[in-house]
Amino acid sequence: KNQVEQSPQSLIILEGKNCTLQCNYTVSPFSNLRWYKQDTGRGPVSLTIMTFSENTKSNGRYTATLDADTKQSSLHITASQLSDSASYICVVSVGISNFGNEKLTFGTGTRLTIIP
Amino acid sequence: DAGVIQSPRHEVTEMGQEVTLRCKPISGHDYLFWYRQTMMRGLELLIYFNNNVPIDDSGMPEDRFSAKMPNASFSTLKIQPSEPRDSAVYFCASSFSPRGAGTDTQYFGPGTRLTVL
Numbered sequence: 608k609n610q611v612e613q614s615p616q617s618l619i620i621l622e623g624k625n626c627t628l629q630c631n632y633t634v635s636p637f638s639n640l641r642w643y644k645q646d647t648g649r650g651p652v653s654l655t656i657m658t659f660s661e662n663t664k665s666n667g668r669y670t671a672t673l674d675a676d677t678k679q680s681s682l683h684i685t686a687s688q689l690s691d692s693a694s695y696i697c698v699v700s701v702g703i704s705n706f707g708n709e710k711l712t713f714g715t716g717t718r719l720t721i722i723p
Numbered sequence: 724d725a726g727v728i729q730s731p732r733h734e735v736t737e738m739g740q741e742v743t744l745r746c747k748p749i750s751g752h753d754y755l756f757w758y759r760q761t762m763m764r765g766l767e768l769l770i771y772f773n774n775n776v777p778i779d780d781s782g783m784p785e786d787r788f789s790a791k792m793p794n795a796s797f798s799t800l801k802i803q804p805s806e807p808r809d810s811a812v813y814f815c816a817s818s819f820s821p822r823g824a825g826t827d828t829q830y831f832g833p834g835t836r837l838t839v840l
Contacts, residue, residue: 650727650814650831651766696766710779715765 609634611699613714621722624687628717630680630697638700642671642682645694645716654682654695684719692721727832729815735838741803744835747796748817756829757790757800758814766814772798805839812836 611632620626632640639658643651655664655671657680663672668685684691697714728747736742748755756771770780775792783790787806792798802809812834820827 650816650834652831653828656828698766710781711768713766713768 609699609701609710609712611697611712611714613695613697613717615717616715617718617720619720619722620687622687622689626684626687626719628682628684628695628697628719630682630699630714632678632680632697632699632712634678634699634701634712636701637675637678640671640673640680640700641698642669642680643696643698645696647693651696687721689721689723692719694718727815727817727830729813729832729835731835732833733836733838735840736805737840738806739804740839741801742805742809742837742839744800744813744815744837746798746800746815746832748798748815749819749830750796752817752819752830753795754818754820754829755792755798756816756818757798758816758831759811760814760834761811769800802837805837807839810837810839 614629618626637659639656641656642654644654645651654666654669657664657671657673659675670683673680682695694716696716699712701710727749730745734742753774757769758766759769760766767782769782770790771778772792775795788802790800814831814834816829816831818827818829
C-alpha cells in the first residue's frame with residue numbers, strides 16, 4: 608500500500624533556530640516528491656519538487672533532501688522566521704502510465720510553530 | 724495573473740441540499756485538480772482534468788460527488804445531496820504540465836470552506 612508518513616506531527620521552535628522535518632514513504636513506482644507549505648486558512652504553496660535523480664534542492668532558506676534508496680526525504684529550514692509557522696505537507700507521486708499521468712499520495716503534515 | 728479563483732469562499736448548507744463549488748484556473752494551465760482537506764484525513768485528491776477531460780476520478784468519494792469542466796477557464800464540483808461528513812475545505816489547483824500531471828508546480832486557490840449542518 609502506498610503511504611507517506613511525516614514526523615514529527617507538530618514542532619515548536621524559537622525564532623532563528625534551524626529545524627528538520629521528515630517524510631518517509633512506501634510508494635512505488637516513485638515519480639517525484641514535493642514539499643508544500645500551507646499557512647492557516649490558505650491553500651498549499653509548493654516549495655520544492657524532486658525527481659528520482661535529485662538528492663537535494665533549495666528554495667531560499669528551505670532545503671529538501673531525498674534518499675531514494677531508503678525512501679526518505681527531509682525539509683530543513685534555516686534561521687527560522689515567524690512567517691515559517693505553517694503546516695508542511697509531503698506529497699509523493701506514483702507514475703501510473705506512460706503518458707505522464709500520476710497518482711498523488713499525501714502525508715498528513717507537520718505543524719510548525721515559530722515562537723519569538 | 725490573479726491566480727486560481729474559487730467561489731464561494733464559505734458555504735453553509737443543510738443536509739440534503741445541493742452544493743456547487745466553482746473554480747477558475749490560471750489562464751494557460753492545462754491541468755485542473757480538485758482536493759478536499761479535513762483534519763482527520765488531511766489533503767485528498769478527488770479528481771483531475773487535462774485539457775478539460777477528466778483523467779482520474781478515483782478519489783471521488785461516492786456518486787453524490789460530480790465534477791465538470793465545460794471549458795478551459797471554468798470547473799465545478801457538485802455535491803448532491805450533501806451530508807454533514809462532506810464538511811471540509813475544498814481546494815482547486817491548476818498547473819501547466821506538458822510532461823504530464825504531477826510533474827510541475829500546482830498552484831492552489833484559497834479554498835472553499837463547506838459546512839453541512
